[in-house]
Amino acid sequence: MSGISRDFAPPFKLISPFFMIGTIFYFFSMIALFAFDSEASFVQLSTIGWVHLYLLGFVMMIIFGAMAQLVPVVIEVGHAAVDFFYIIWPMLTLGTILMVSAFAFSLPLLPYGGMVVLISMIIFGANLFATLKLGDHKSIVVSSMKASNVFLLLGILSGFVMALSFGGMIDIDPMNWLKAHVYAVFGGYVLLTIMGISMVLLPMFGLSHGFSEKPMELAYRLMNFGVGGV
Numbered sequence: 001m002s003g004i005s006r007d008f009a010p011p012f013k014l015i016s017p018f019f020m021i022g023t024i025f026y027f028f029s030m031i032a033l034f035a036f037d038s039e040a041s042f043v044q045l046s047t048i049g050w051v052h053l054y055l056l057g058f059v060m061m062i063i064f065g066a067m068a069q070l071v072p073v074v075i076e077v078g079h080a081a082v083d084f085f086y087i088i089w090p091m092l093t094l095g096t097i098l099m100v101s102a103f104a105f106s107l108p109l110l111p112y113g114g115m116v117v118l119i120s121m122i123i124f125g126a127n128l129f130a131t132l133k134l135g136d137h138k139s140i141v142v143s144s145m146k147a148s149n150v151f152l153l154l155g156i157l158s159g160f161v162m163a164l165s166f167g168g169m170i171d172i173d174p175m176n177w178l179k180a181h182v183y184a185v186f187g188g189y190v191l192l193t194i195m196g197i198s199m200v201l202l203p204m205f206g207l208s209h210g211f212s213e214k215p216m217e218l219a220y221r222l223m224n225f226g227v228g229g230v
Helices: 012-033 045-075 082-104 107-134 140-166 174-206 214-229
Strands: none
Touching: 012 045, 012 082, 045 082, 045 107, 045 140, 045 174, 082 107, 107 140, 140 174, 140 214, 174 214
């Protein structure tokens, strides 16, 4: 990966809310652990609520903020619709609060929180694909970004179907959708994103260049095959 420039990075005021709010969600999720039942099942609502507080509020918020900064820097083109990020973080914040509140107090709220989260992630994905289309940068990093966001949308759509079921709007067994939701979001989005971005950050901080990308290309194909197969 060649050297990267910060010329295309968005202003810090655009992405700082992602990191500040993500830190707040992290703080509350850690406090919530003190009241957590160590014998709670992974299918209990309290467990599911905490998982979404931590992963949506902290992990996804931080990843979105980092990607807002890193994507235009890597492909050397500005965001297609940079102002979208001013509405992504409020929607993701509201959706997370609604979903966690639903798991804790009132499941009928869950589809509404899920819808807000879904819309915020569709906006994020649409901007990312439009931005990638503007640039002519072709690499395993760009391929990882594209694939990871396809998996993100699939994972969130399956999660929204589960939210509709939990909220009593459709009559299906949400557990039948759990595997698709978990694998698409974690294996498909989170891990592929980390793998792709590591190809930029590790050489930059390690001052290593001219290495073979074949191991990464193999890992990329295996991850796509594995998550898609599940």
